[in-house]
Amino acid sequence: MPAAAPLPKALAFDVFGTVVDWRTSVTRESAGFLAQIGEDPEDAAAFADAWRAQYIAAMVGMRKSGRAFAVLDVLHREMLEAALRERGVDPAGLAEDLLAEWNRAWHRLDPWPDTVEGLTRLKARFPIVTLSNGNIALLLNMARRAGLPWDAILGAEVSGTYKPDPKAYLHTAEALGIAPLELCLVAAHHGDLAGARAAGLLTAYVDRPDEYGGAPAPDAHYEQAWEWSATSFVELADQLGC
Amino acid sequence: MPAAAPLPKALAFDVFGTVVDWRTSVTRESAGFLAQIGEDPEDAAAFADAWRAQYIAAMVGMRKSGRAFAVLDVLHREMLEAALRERGVDPAGLAEDLLAEWNRAWHRLDPWPDTVEGLTRLKARFPIVTLSNGNIALLLNMARRAGLPWDAILGAEVSGTYKPDPKAYLHTAEALGIAPLELCLVAAHHGDLAGARAAGLLTAYVDRPDEYGGAPAPDAHYEQAWEWSATSFVELADQLGC
Numbered sequence: 161m162p163a164a165a166p167l168p169k170a171l172a173f174d175v176f177g178t179v180v181d182w183r184t185s186v187t188r189e190s191a192g193f194l195a196q197i198g199e200d201p202e203d204a205a206a207f208a209d210a211w212r213a214q215y216i217a218a219m220v221g222m223r224k225s226g227r228a229f230a231v232l233d234v235l236h237r238e239m240l241e242a243a244l245r246e247r248g249v250d251p252a253g254l255a256e257d258l259l260a261e262w263n264r265a266w267h268r269l270d271p272w273p274d275t276v277e278g279l280t281r282l283k284a285r286f287p288i289v290t291l292s293n294g295n296i297a298l299l300l301n302m303a304r305r306a307g308l309p310w311d312a313i314l315g316a317e318v319s320g321t322y323k324p325d326p327k328a329y330l331h332t333a334e335a336l337g338i339a340p341l342e343l344c345l346v347a348a349h350h351g352d353l354a355g356a357r358a359a360g361l362l363t364a365y366v367d368r369p370d371e372y373g374g375a376p377a378p379d380a381h382y383e384q385a386w387e388w389s390a391t392s393f394v395e396l397a398d399q400l401g402c
Numbered sequence: 403m404p405a406a407a408p409l410p411k412a413l414a415f416d417v418f419g420t421v422v423d424w425r426t427s428v429t430r431e432s433a434g435f436l437a438q439i440g441e442d443p444e445d446a447a448a449f450a451d452a453w454r455a456q457y458i459a460a461m462v463g464m465r466k467s468g469r470a471f472a473v474l475d476v477l478h479r480e481m482l483e484a485a486l487r488e489r490g491v492d493p494a495g496l497a498e499d500l501l502a503e504w505n506r507a508w509h510r511l512d513p514w515p516d517t518v519e520g521l522t523r524l525k526a527r528f529p530i531v532t533l534s535n536g537n538i539a540l541l542l543n544m545a546r547r548a549g550l551p552w553d554a555i556l557g558a559e560v561s562g563t564y565k566p567d568p569k570a571y572l573h574t575a576e577a578l579g580i581a582p583l584e585l586c587l588v589a590a591h592h593g594d595l596a597g598a599r600a601a602g603l604l605t606a607y608v609d610r611p612d613e614y615g616g617a618p619a620p621d622a623h624y625e626q627a628w629e630w631s632a633t634s635f636v637e638l639a640d641q642l643g644c
């Protein structure tokens with residue numbers, strides 16, 4: 161932790177992978193749904209990875225695509241159907257209720273073991289908000305289920321654009337009534353932090369080595385010296401004097 | 403309480419007057435600022451009323467005005483300066499820091515005595531969100547100071563339009579992923595509830611007889627039989643089975 165870094169006025173959190181363990185949760189849910197449609201539940205982790213890989217590719221290309229903003233629940237559903245087609249399953253042959261519930265697996269992600277304790281400590285000193293590509297309903301349902309004590313749910317849906325568009329970072333600071341350099345993004349992803357830094361935010365890295373089930377992170381090449389770096393939210397709370 | 407009313411899936415709250423006692427708080431703050439500029443602090447309640455009266459008139463006319471959306475902090479500041487000019491005080495002669503702090507009085511409003519207990523009980527069963535014309539920074543600062551346990555801060559800034567524009571109500575339901583009839587507006591104002599009902603929402607009235615310091619409410623003529631009616635958030639929690 162560089163001693164010279166000024167403390168932020170608020171903390172904004174990436175969510176998928178940083179706050180919650182999407183892979184374990186989506187794998188668990190997908191195993192059940194795969195079994196229901198006669199597919200091998202043993203493939204659930206690979207299916208979760210395939211679903212998430214589409215997301216990562218889509219976010220990077222979203223700005224260039226010219227597509228009007230659609231909330232992540234809509235995009236997740238399109239990606240679910242594409243991931244099924246990749247397996248040779250025609251989603252048109254599946255019940256709408258099943259597909260809708262499968263898609264809502266992203267509303268039911270479990271936090272990392274240190275998440276709730278760390279957020280609670282950080283919230284005592286700093287406003288804590290989401291800066292996620294997840295939509296409001298998704299993040300609200302997740303927060304109520306997992307006990308995430310957000311002060312506000314901000315991010316893509318409120319800003320009308322997805323990270324890594326600089327507007328997603330800048331609009332979040334503006335909505336909080338503070339300057340970009342007074343807002344710190346907390347994320348487990350070097351690519352996200354690089355986007356925040358390019359927009360003028362402070363940055364805090366939290367290591368989540370199990371996010372990809374041991375596979376390397378797709379954005380490791382963005383690694384830099386961030387203002388803070390911790391192995392858990394509890395350690396970050398220590399570093400920020402909470 | 404009509405026995406036939408279906409329970410909502412989420413509760414959205416008007417804030418100024420319903421959740422917090424704006425008049426007592428803005429009067430207290432304005433007394434200090436009036437004294438600082440050499441004006442009579444005894445006029446603070448009348449000054450608070452004059453400031454708020456401008457707000458009520460502005461919100462009703464906002465849609466017709468054609469003005470691009472600006473957050474309430476910006477409008478409150480314009481109204482503060484107008485209220486000062488009405489008193490014969492030229493705001494151009496006052497320090498910027500003083501005006502900015504005076505304007506932030508709206509971030510420091512005290513809750514009604516039953517607010518925090520009632521919200522906490524209601525939150526155990528229902529998602530609770532703001533559906534306020536206040537901007538995100540204002541509502542977040544207010545919530546942290548007063549201990550208001552919102553699940554999300556929604557309303558004008560997220561919807562890009564002010565109540566009573568139907569879009570403000572409809573967009574809030576959409577952001578929560580529910581139908582308008584699954585969302586209940588909780589408000590102390592018959593005009594606001596009439597707007598919510600016209601947009602298809604459920605409605606719960608909470609009586610706040612002290613909001614205007616004993617003066618009649620400006621929107622009393624909109625009174626109707628709402629789905630629920632209570633004298634406090636605690637009583638509303640009883641009615642909704644919380």
